[in-house]
Amino acid sequence: MIGKLAWRNTWFKPLSTVLSIILLMSSVAIITVLILLQKQFEEQFSSNADDIDLVLGAQGSPLQLILSSVYQMDAPTGNIDYTEAKTWMQNPFVKSAIPLAYGDNYLGFKILGTTPDYLAKFGGKVEKGKMFANTFEVVIGSEIADKLQLKVGDTFFGSHGDAKEGEKHEEAAYKVVGIASKTGKVVDNLILSNVKSVWAMHDVHDHEEGEANHEAALNSEEGKEITAVLIKFRNKMGIVLWPRLIAQNTKMQAASPAIEINRLFTLFGIGLEALQYLAYGIMLISGISIFIALFNTLKERKYEFALLRIQGASRFQLLQAIIIESLVLCVIGFVFGTILGRVALLFISKSSDEEFKIAFNPLEFVWDKEGVLLLVTIFVGLLAAIIPAIKAYRLNISKTLSNA
Amino acid sequence: MFAFPDIVCNEGETLLVTGNSGVGKTTLLHLLGGLLRPESGEIVIDNTVINSFSERKLDHFRGQNIGLVLQQSHFIEAFTVLENVALASWLATGKQKMEKAKQLLEHLDLGNHLHKLPSQLSVGQQQRVSIARALINEPKLLLADEPTSSLDDENAFKVADLLEQLAKEFKTALVIVTHDSRLKERFSNQISLS
Structure with missing residues (x-):
């Protein structure tokens, strides 16, 4: 009452x-x-940065490097030479190194040249179809499959750069060979291919007249560039040593997601x-x-x-x-x-x-x-x-x- | 400081306490109702001396044994007429006697107004609601403070009749404090304070 x-x-x-x-x-x-x-x-x-101790990339803002390569939120800092990066990727300190090469986008979704390890890093699997193996084969993230209604076997043309309205690469089409499982992480919104696809797409673009050299050029890694490398160390000392080591000896930089994100927070x-x-x-x-x-x-x-x-x-x-x-x-x-x-x-x-x-x-x-x-x-x-x-x-x- | 003569009122009887303003009529009423405590002397209701009760016990005793009708009727504005009456039974006994409240209100000619807010009623009707509220717990003592002063002749006599009639019906001692000359003519058992 x-x-x-x-x-x-x-x-x-x-x-x-x-x-x-x-x-x-x-x-x-x-x-x-x-x-x-x-x-x-x-x-x-933090979940997106799991298993990434350092990111190797072009010089510039370390925060930008982290944001672009780990979180897909910013423009890349630039490209690095693949052969040079490779010497570091094969260092005994390194447990795993995943190369990332940005090239094109499809309707605003980034097409990322990488290795199958990238998807595995996020705990994702290929749910339908198979993993990309050949040039221009792609595996699409689950969100993209939903939003764009893409199915295994579909083909599409990418646009250059990361702007939706970029110049279209109509010379070669990407083919969807697999759809990734849902991870709740950034990979759900990415289109994954191998690194060669990114190179090939731009070679096709650059060398339209010189068809003869094309095959040879594609298979050599000489002078090829990638955007960044996600590195996980066997020995955690690397996290401390490498940033300075790399800054002193190369034109690249190594940034730690943990430190940069902390700074951002x-x-x-x-x-x-x-x-x-x-x-x-x-x-x-x-x-x-x-x-x-x-x-x-x-x-x-x-x-x-x-x-x-x-x-x-x-x-x-x-x-x-x-x-x-x-x-x-x-x-x-x-x-x-x-x-x-x-x-x-x-x-x-x-x-x-x-x-x-x-x-x-x-x-x-x-x-x-x-x-x-x-x-x-x-x-x-x-x-x-x-x-x-x-x-x-x-x-x-x-x-x-x-x-x- | 007021001093009062001994006052006795038996059950079923009506006693009119009259006097000019400032002689302590309301104070007497509040003393009888246990709202104030006397500095000396005793107040006995139903063979119980209430002076020495604790605050809580007094609240409880008052709720069960004393009904009050005030000069101006105050209500819980947010409650309907029926709820206002039922609330009085709940506060005194812990039970909402809805049926009894309904009967009582119908008895007082308010059957059509049960679910209205008090503010929607006329002054005369409001005074009758407060009489119903004062009687819901069948108190031993019914105190009325200038119950008719804001009413016209017709309503004043109606209220006076009701009070007397109900006091008999419920075997309640009725003490009316007033300076209303209409009531002085109406009731014979009077004490004048000075």
């Missing part, structure tokens, strides 16, 4: 109730989005933190709004409280009524905020998926952090209710009624 009383009172003055709920909802939504984004972002970043960690403060600020304001709403109605409702006391309600029950009322607001605000935050994440996910091929899962619950958020929300509710509740508790019935 006290609960019913609190519930009815909540909706008896809907305007201020709705204001309080909207404020709470906004702050909870922002914080929820931040919690989910941070968690899933970090997860995606610290960079936008500041932004996330600022947003978080903003959200808690809004929560504080909503707390004040609830406080003011309760405090104002207290004046109008002191007769109601006196009345309740006359009818046998204890002081404790009045205290309860006010606190429940505040908590009702908070819980409603929290529930709607949680939902709103997830809807927002859905939209963020859609646009980030289109732009960076990174998708977020709005249905994930980060129980510990969201649990803390619920506790904070309830605490705000209690804090807002405490003064009005004490005032109601201390209400002097006789005086209240005599002044009527």
Whole structure:
């Protein structure tokens, strides 16, 4: 009954109730989005960088090298000489080295020249068809198969570079020979071929007149370039030694995904933190709004409280009524905020998926952090209710009624 | 500081306490209702001395044994008429006596207004709702503080009749505090404070 009383009172003055709920909802939504984004972002970043100790690539920004070669999010830093890279790839320190060569794209999806190891690194398998073996054979990621409705046996022409509208290579078509299983990682949005396909495509392009040299040129690795090499070490000392070693002895650079991503996180960690403060600020304001709403109605409702006391309600029950009322607001605000935050994440996910091929899962619950958020929300509710509740508790019935 | 003479009111009886403003009529009523505590003297209701009760016990006793009708009717604005009456039974006994509340309200000619909000009723109707609310727990003592002062003649007599009739019906001692001359003519058992 006290609960019913609190519930009815909540909706008896809907305007201020709705204001309080909207404020709470906004702050909870922002914080929820931040919690989910941070968690899933970090997860995606670290899982994509699994088993990559160093990335070997052209000189330039190490962050750019990592972003482009590990996360497929940026333009490559440039090309490196394959023969030179190979001397490092065959170093005894190295456990595995996966070459990456970027060339073309198909409708915005990158065509990546690499080895079958690349797919295996992400825990992917060829689900339908077979692994690429010959030039111009490709295995497509599961997302691409879904989005573009490509099947094994289909052929397509790539466009040069990484822009959708790039010049089309109409001289030779790629043929889909396999579709990869879903991994939830960047490889789902890539078209994989062997490195030779990338070279061949550009040789065809460059040497249209000199058909005679073509075959010979294709088979030699002399002067061929690739974009980057993903390296996993047998001996972890390499992670420490190689960046300097490579910088001193070659025109290449070696960058560590762990270090670069850490740097990136610290960079936008500041932004996330600022947003978080903003959200808690809004929560504080909503707390004040609830406080003011309760405090104002207290004046109008002191007769109601006196009345309740006359009818046998204890002081404790009045205290309860006010606190429940505040908590009702908070819980409603929290529930709607949680939902709103997830809807927002859905939209963020859609646009980030289109732009960076990174998708977020709005249905994930980060129980510990969201649990803390619920506790904070309830605490705000209690804090807002405490003064009005004490005032109601201390209400002097006789005086209240005599002044009527 | 007020001093009051000994006042006795038996069950089923009506006692009118009259006097000008400022002589302590309301204070007396609050003392009788256990809203205030006397500095000396005793208040005995149904053979129970209530002065020394703890706050909680007093709340409980008041809910079960004392009904109050105030000059201005206050209600839980967010509750319907029926819920307001039922709430009084819940607060006193822990049970919502919906049926009884309905009967009582119908008895008081409010059968058509059960599910309206109190603010939608006229002043006279509101006063009758507060009488129903005061009587739902069949209290030993019914206190009425200027129950007729905001009513017109017709409603004032209607309310006075109702109060007297119901007090007899429920075997309740009825104490009315008023300076309303219409009531002074209506009730014979009077005490005048000065």
